[in-house]
Amino acid sequence: MTTQQVSVFKALADETRLRIINLLVTSGKSLCVCEMVDALKVPQYQISKHLNILKNNGLLTVQKTGTWAYHAVNREFLQNEKLHAFLKDYLVGDIFDEDVKNLEMRLMLREGDRCVVGFVDEKELVQLIIQKKPEAKFK
Numbered sequence: 001m002t003t004q005q006v007s008v009f010k011a012l013a014d015e016t017r018l019r020i021i022n023l024l025v026t027s028g029k030s031l032c033v034c035e036m037v038d039a040l041k042v043p044q045y046q047i048s049k050h051l052n053i054l055k056n057n058g059l060l061t062v063q064k065t066g067t068w069a070y071h072a073v074n075r076e077f078l079q080n081e082k083l084h085a086f087l088k089d090y091l092v093g094d095i096f097d098e099d100v101k102n103l104e105m106r107l108m109l110r111e112g113d114r115c116v117v118g119f120v121d122e123k124e125l126v127q128l129i130i131q132k133k134p135e136a137k138f139k
Contacts, residue, residue, distance in 0.1 A: 004058070011057035012087075016042060017050045019099050021059070021073070022091040025084065026100050027107070030063060030070035032115040038125065039103035068115055105129060 012018060019040055023031060033051065037044050051071055054060045059077050063070045077084070108129050109117050120128060 007057050008059065011053050011059060014050065014053075015095075016040070016046065017054055018087075018091060019096065020047070020050055020054065021087060022096045023099055023103050024060070024071065024073045025088055025091070027103060029107070029113070030072040031103075032068050032070055034117075034119045035103065035106050035115055036071075038106045038120055038122075039099050041102070044119070065114065070114075108132065 012021065019042075020036060023036060023039060033044060033047055036042075036047050036051075040047065051060065051062075055062060055071070059074055060071050061074050063072070105125060106120070109115070109120070109125070109132060117128065
């Protein structure tokens with residue numbers, strides 16, 4: 001096993017980082033920090049710290065678009081099909097499912113597949129979704 005392989009597994013050895021990876025793998029989208037904050041209900045500074053660890057270990061890429069930074073799973077990491085499949089199968093259960101549900105709601109606010117609202121608390125999120133998509137159903 002190489003030092004890089006050990007570093008990757010160390011980077012994944014944290015609940016918040018696994019939750020972030022789950023959002024990115026499940027959605028298949030690039031996500032901004034505010035979307036992850038709203039989906040995971042974890043403070044921005046913690047999300048940013050964990051994103052840096054994942055990025056520094058080659059698991060994520062970042063693309064800047066104006067004032068927004070979009071994080072995505074590194075394509076090279078995705079090409080490791082066995083690890084990718086394992087994570088997709090392994091990251092299931094209450095907290096991971098809840099995160100994905102929260103993200104799906106949050107992504108309803110995107111325009112042109114991009115975040116346009118920044119950080120939103122839960123009450124405001126529901127109100128914005130109702131304004132934007134009156135047909136939206138909430139469970």
